[in-house]
Amino acid sequence: MMDPARYALWNSPSMRSYLENLSPDKLLVEGKGTRVRDAGGRWYLDARSGLWNVSLGYDHPRLTAAIERQLRTLPYTNLQAYGRPAAVALEAAERIVAHMPDGYGKIRFASNGAQAVETAVLLSRYLRRVEGAPERTAVFGLWRQFHGFGATAGALTGLPYLHHQSGALIPDVMHARGPFAPVAADQIEDLPRMITDYGPERVTAVVLEPVVGEGGHVLGADYLRELGDFCRRHDIHIIMDEVTTSMGRVGAFTRTEQVGAAPDIITLGKCLTGGYAALSALVLSDRIYARLEEASQTRPFFTGSTNDGHPLALAAAIAVVDELADGETLAGVRARGARLRELLDELARSRPEITAVRGTGLMHAVEFAQPEGAPWESFRVNALRLAAEARGVLLSNLAMVPAIMVIPPLIVDDGELEEIVTAIDGGLDDLASGRVVADPAKGIW
Numbered sequence: 001m002m003d004p005a006r007y008a009l010w011n012s013p014s015m016r017s018y019l020e021n022l023s024p025d026k027l028l029v030e031g032k033g034t035r036v037r038d039a040g041g042r043w044y045l046d047a048r049s050g051l052w053n054v055s056l057g058y059d060h061p062r063l064t065a066a067i068e069r070q071l072r073t074l075p076y077t078n079l080q081a082y083g084r085p086a087a088v089a090l091e092a093a094e095r096i097v098a099h100m101p102d103g104y105g106k107i108r109f110a111s112n113g114a115q116a117v118e119t120a121v122l123l124s125r126y127l128r129r130v131e132g133a134p135e136r137t138a139v140f141g142l143w144r145q146f147h148g149f150g151a152t153a154g155a156l157t158g159l160p161y162l163h164h165q166s167g168a169l170i171p172d173v174m175h176a177r178g179p180f181a182p183v184a185a186d187q188i189e190d191l192p193r194m195i196t197d198y199g200p201e202r203v204t205a206v207v208l209e210p211v212v213g214e215g216g217h218v219l220g221a222d223y224l225r226e227l228g229d230f231c232r233r234h235d236i237h238i239i240m241d242e243v244t245t246s247m248g249r250v251g252a253f254t255r256t257e258q259v260g261a262a263p264d265i266i267t268l269g270k271c272l273t274g275g276y277a278a279l280s281a282l283v284l285s286d287r288i289y290a291r292l293e294e295a296s297q298t299r300p301f302f303t304g305s306t307n308d309g310h311p312l313a314l315a316a317a318i319a320v321v322d323e324l325a326d327g328e329t330l331a332g333v334r335a336r337g338a339r340l341r342e343l344l345d346e347l348a349r350s351r352p353e354i355t356a357v358r359g360t361g362l363m364h365a366v367e368f369a370q371p372e373g374a375p376w377e378s379f380r381v382n383a384l385r386l387a388a389e390a391r392g393v394l395l396s397n398l399a400m401v402p403a404i405m406v407i408p409p410l411i412v413d414d415g416e417l418e419e420i421v422t423a424i425d426g427g428l429d430d431l432a433s434g435r436v437v438a439d440p441a442k443g444i445w
């Protein structure tokens with residue numbers, strides 16, 4: 001069998017250990033339902049849904065058939081130029097928009113989540129220039145929130161390691177304390193106060209992740225409402241980054257709708273195609289779209305990439321929406337989410353190393369600390385992930401937050417939820433007994 005290290009499938013902060021540990025039998029070769037099989041013949045329950053996107057499992061007949069049909073009919077058209085988009089683009093747009101909150105009727109497809117968030121920010125700044133307020137360039141995000149890699153998305157992401165690893169990213173991006181950060185409430189880092197201090201007339205947008213992927217913090221409806229009122233008073237655009245939370249993950253098409261928030265732009269990604277093809281989208285409120293249409297009469301807004309709105313991905317998105325449309329899967333996510341929470345809370349009561357369980361729907365974090373209170377190091381959480389993997393369950397761990405994310409496919413059943421929690425419990429036993437050793441040299445992924 002081929003040696004993966006030979007081709008340096010590099011993609012890790014700990015590249016050498018990643019390659020050393022990547023034996024050929026670990027390569028994944030097949031998927032069925034919620035499970036994947038490796039070349040060594042072992043099946044795993046995928047409690048991380050690929051990369052949080054394989055929402056309907058690995059062999060969904062409706063998804064596969066939709067992509068096959070599109071492949072045979074028209075495998076490519078471009079959305080970017082020349083005014084001849086594919087009919088499937090309009091069909092996908094209609095289907096998706098029908099499940100967005102009222103007043104969000106316009107959609108633009110892109111290729112990945114980072115690009116969608118980035119386009120939303122650049123669109124916001126573009127509007128200011130055309131509307132005669134070029135000094136409004138500042139963008140505020142929250143520490144710990146993730147919006148993707150790259151010069152713009154990385155700058156928006158509130159994880160410091162991204163801000164200095166390769167030098168300067170886009171300017172005029174700042175981060176404030178979220179309602180979840182362990183900082184005294186009277187400190188200035190609170191978002192509205194920081195913007196007030198900075199000068200709201202110089203701020204173009206705020207970017208928010210309604211449920212924080214890095215640690216499962218849920219932004220409350222009250223927080224979002226108050227922030228929404230504040231931003232509207234100052235004409236600051238709100239970009240709700242729903243790349244992870246949309247298309248079923250929290251038991252609804254959008255978290256925006258679930259909490260009654262009113263952003264200007266919603267970004268979609270990940271579960272939009274169930275992971276079967278690359279697609280993301282920006283959904284614009286009718287309000288902001290009207291401004292964009294007006295502005296583009298004066299000066300065009302150039303954006304896009306060759307594979308934006310790829311027909312195969314759009315066919316997959318239609319199948320995903322159709323699958324979710326009867327509400328059964330979404331109701332299942334709410335019920336399974338509640339059960340997952342019960343099981344994790346129960347586990348936390350029996351394991352002192354678990355210091356918090358957070359999340360909503362099928363998106364939960366389990367956080368760990370040492371007996372004396374110090375948070376677990378990233379390599380220790382990684383060792384737990386690997387211990388659970390050895391027990392047949394794939395989980396996510398994070399670069400900065402000492403937590404495991406449990407984020408299984410939306411079609412997971414109660415028995416599988418128990419399997420996941422049992423694997424975490426067993427993995428903790430493995431670490432405690434020394435059967436699995438947390439080795440810093442093994443890195444974090």
Ligand SMILES: Cc1ncc(COP(=O)(O)O)c(C=O)c1O
Binds near residue numbers: 149243244
């Ligand atoms: C909230 C959020 N926004 C944006 C992104 C970036 O998406 P992509 O990896 O498709 O670029 C992610 C990816 O994890 C995400 O969780």
